[in-house]
Amino acid sequence: MRIGKIQPIDIDVEMRSAYLDYAMSVIVARALPDARDGLKPVHRRILYAMHDMGIRPGTPYKKSARIVGEVLGKYHPHGDAAVYDSMVRLAQDFSMRYLLIDGQGNFGSIDGDSPAAMRYTEARLARISDLMLGDIDKDTVDWGPNFDDSLEEPIVLPAQLPNLLLNGSSGIAVGMATNIPPHNLRELADGIAYLIDHWDHLDEVTVEDLMELISGPDFPTGGLIMGAEGIRSAYATGKGRIIMRGVASIEDTKGGRFRIIVTEIPFQLNKTTLLERIAQLVRDERLDQISDLRDESDREGMRIVIELKRSASPRKVLNQLYKLTPLQSTFGVNLLALVEGEPRLLSLRRALQIYVEHRQEVLTRRTRFELRKAEERAHILEGLRIALEFLDEVIALIRASKSVDEARTGLMTRFNLSEVQAQAILDMQLRRLAALERAKIEAEYQELAARISFLRDLLDHPEKILQIIKTDLLELKEKFGDGRRTQILPDGSGIEDEDVIPQEHVLVTLTQDNFVKRTLARVYRAQGRGGRGVVGMNTRDEDQVVQALSARTLDYVLFFTNKGRIYSERAFNLPDASRTGKGLPIVNFISLPPDERVTAMVAVPDFEHATYVTMATVGGRIKRVQLSEFNAVRPIGIIAMPLEEGDELGWARVTSGEQELILVTERGQALRFDENEVRAMGRTASGVWGIRLAAGDRVTSLDVVEPGADLLVVTPRGFGKRSSLDEYAAKGRYTGGVVTLAQSRLDKDGRIVSSRVVQEDEEVAFFSAGGIALRLRVKDIPRHGRASSGVRLVQLKKDDTVAVMVRLGPAPAVEPAIPTVEPSPLASPLEETASAPA
Known part of the structure; x- marks a missing residue:
């Protein structure tokens, strides 16, 4: 090429060439370890420079700055921070399973504290490092020129230690990354010995054979590994996801309280980050059972103390910590290393080979x-x-x-x-x-x-x-060699929803404007008959409660709509709101069209112990479907019952196939009949007639008959009664039924708005259109004859009406005291719970 002559260059070709040169430089000379000695160039140069300087085990410590200067001046022409940071990592007992450098001074901590400046710290080679450099002066490895051709440096170390797997490695190159976990020396030695014994038949050595000796990674910070499936995948293919979990124990303290003690955390987790995450979750009330958090770690070891509230379930809180915080983390294994100067994804057998x-x-x-x-x-x-x-x-x-x-x-x-x-x-x-x-x-x-x-x-x-x-x-x-620090738990030890979510009794309510929420049932205090209730929801926007359901947090809630569709959601996924809270629009949880509304809700603990779902429409049609048909409801819902023009699906109940049903109409008619009179149908069937309705009458409820139970009915003005189901003789399907409330009461207080089958030891809750909620013991409601008029159950304001009645189940054995001061609607959720117990 003659000076001064301009040569045209294709920018595309030049960019490709320059970028590839840069990428290969990063891959080979910086980010990836050599598969033979498990070291990146900077680590290899640090160890060799210290060896060359005579800073070996048993010799006096030397200033880190002197070592860094030696490495920079002779072998590694990059920033001093890059060299010092790499050197520091080799001396951190929470980063390296087996230390390669013996450090003296502040080399950082697991809390995320930075190491002291290199002018303060000192170092020398650790005893085990002699095994990495042993026999290097016996022509055991190839040498190459340093950056200015003034010296020779080793291309690879003799490495008597299997350092690639022993201490692992991590690095991000261009377009690729490596993440190799550390292992236990005893297990690696046994695994390699087994491989040598079968050297002539390497292809016959399987992952299972090696895992009999090398059970999995062994992290310097200890902890737990959840199952061997991720380990098996990583050892077989070079890629895998290992779930790590900290070690925690539960201790009881004075006063019947518990506390959780964390003694080991996942590898590469900053302890301060963990503490900050837990504190943030407590502030956000996502972990509402924690009363105190402190770090009691000292020279003896790690100790994080998490104090729990008196009513907390310690196992549930611990599982919540595993699910919501980095106390359970994932280690993505990517066993990538340089083989003959090229990056290769290695299996366990290949790495050992x-x-x-x-x-x-x-x-x-x-x-x-x-x-x-x-x-x-x-x-x-x-x-x-x-x-x-x-x-x-x-x-x-x-x-x-x-x-x-x-x-x-x-x-x-x-x-x-x-x-x-x-x-x-x-x-x-x-x-x-x-x-x-x-x-x-x-x-x-x-x-x-x-x-x-x-x-x-x-x-x-x-x-x-x-x-x-x-x-x-x-x-x-x-x-x-030493013992394992990380314990590997059997497969199937992961966290399920049942392990994290406390099983609590809740009320799920739905308003006319389709706002849904769940509230602990205990915040609605039980009162005597005729009480005024408490504020159940802030209805300043003139919204009204139209549906309510008693469930448990782990139940599946099936939502049935007026157009015959069904949607499904777990109860704990519904928004947890205070008693006066409005909740969130239900469209946040199910794909409900604008012209559709929820008319029935059913709580299902699981889909195995219940056999059928029986549905009824306001027009008197009824249908029975096997519950398994709704085991996997799509997010957009599925058809539960096709409807005729003008009819609406109004109720749904879970039945066993051997029970009796009772339909109640607005005008006070009740029909009891055997559910087997309604044959089981597919989802696309439209059902059969259930009750013969008089002109202008509508069905107001569907329920399941229980032995020794009563039928409780209520009118819009809060009047009602319970009467023994023995007074309701079973009749054939599609008949008119019998009277269940005196017609005089219907003319005065309006038609029946709701009815439920109840037992005497249970409680019920009434929600008014104005947002008032009243929890009432069934035994406080007088039992009257089938055709009697009943008594006042709820004291309502002049313009308020009962919207829905909910069956809560058995009352608590010991009823807490009821405060005399009415809680303010603006009180915090904690204040409400404290001032208004169940």
Whole structure:
């Protein structure tokens, strides 16, 4: 190329070339470890520089700044922060499973504290690092020029330790990343020994075989691994997801309270980050059972104390911590390393094989080096032996020579010696002529002869080198090995919803404007008959409660709409709101069209113990469907019951197939009949007639008959009664039924708005259109005859009406005291719960 001449360059070609050069530089020279010694270039240069400086185990510590300067000046022309940070990591017991550098001073902490400046800290090689650098002076590895061609540096270390898997590695290159977990030395030694024993049949060694000896990663911070499935995937393919979990125990304290003690956390988790996350969740009231959080860690070890409230379930809170905080984390294994200068994804067997092959090469080269040195020394000793055998003649020849060259030539000619042998004779000291020294020369020669024979035999039989590798590893296992720190739990130990969500009795309410919420049932206090109730929902926007359901937090809630569709959602996924809270629009949880509204809700603990769902419409049609039809409801809902023009689906109940049903109409008619009179149908069937309605009448409820139960009915103005179900004789389907409330009461207080089958030891709750809620014991409601008029159940304001009645189930055995002060609608949820117990 001539200077001054402009050459056109294709920008696309130039960009590709430049970017690939940069990418390969990052991949090979920075981010990825070599599969043979498990080190990145910066770590290798740090260890070699310290070895070269003589900063070895047992020697005095040297300032870190001096070491960093040596590395920068000779081998690693990058920033001092990059070198010091890498050096610091090699000395952190929470980052490295087996420390390669013995640090003195502040090298950071698991709390995320930064290390002290390099001018304050000191370091030297750890004892185990000698195994990484041992025999490096015996021509065991290749060398290459440093950045300015002024020095030579090792391309790879001899690495008697299987460091790639022993300490692991992590790094982000261009377009790829590596994340290799650390392992236990004892397990790796046993695994490699097994691989060597089956070296001739490597293809037959399976992941299961190796996992019998190498059970999984062993993190320096301990912790738990949840199941072996992710480990098995990582060992088989090089990629896998390992779920890590901290170690925590539950302790009881005085006063019947509990606390959770965390003693180990997942690998690479900052303890301060964990504490901040827990505190934030407590402030956000997502962890509302924690009363105090403190860090009591000291020199003895980690100790995070989480104090719980008196009513808290410690196991549930612990599972919530696992699910909501980094106390349970995922380690994404990506076993990527450089093989012959190229990035390769490795399986466990391949990674161990590369290590063994590297050690084979190292030991072979060391054997050749030692053989060459031994043969050179033996050659000299052979000359000395000849000189001692002809000592007088040798002395005379030397004394007669005029110069050293003449003497050397004379010895070579007379005794057929090489120049090296002749020179050794000339350099021999007079003390070596003593009898004892002559014996030492002979003994040394015999030892060398045996050594040469041994080394030649090694080179002739490579399988013996494999046995040396095995022996060395087993010795390392005994010298540096320790027990596992990380426990591996069986598969299937993960967290399910049932492990995290406390099983509590809640009320699910739905308003006319489709706002849904769940509230703990205990916040609605039980009152006497005729009470005024408490504020159940802030209805300043003239919204009204139209549906309410008693359920448990782990139940499935099935939503049935007026158009015959069904939607499903878990109760705990519905918004948890205070008693006066309005909740959230239901469209946040189910895909409800604008022209559709929920008319019935059913709580299902599971889909195995209940057999059927029976549905009824306001027009008197009824349908029975197997519950399993609704086991997997799509988010957009499915058809539960096709409807005729003008009809609406109004009610749904779970039945067993051997029960009786009772339909109640607005005008006070009740029909009891066997559910088997309604055959089970598919989802697309439209049902059959259930009750014969008079003109202008509508169905107001559907319920299941229970032995010894009563039928409780209520009118819009709060009047009602309960009457024994024995008074309702079973009749055939599609008949008119019998009277259940005096017609005079219907004319005065309006038609029946709701009815439920109840037991005497239970409670019910009434919700008014104005947002008032009243919880009432069934036993406080007088039992009257079927055709009687009833009594006042709820004291309502003049313009308010009962909207819905909910069956709560059995009342608590001991009823808490009822406060005399009415809680303010603006009180906080905690204040409401405290001032208005169940």
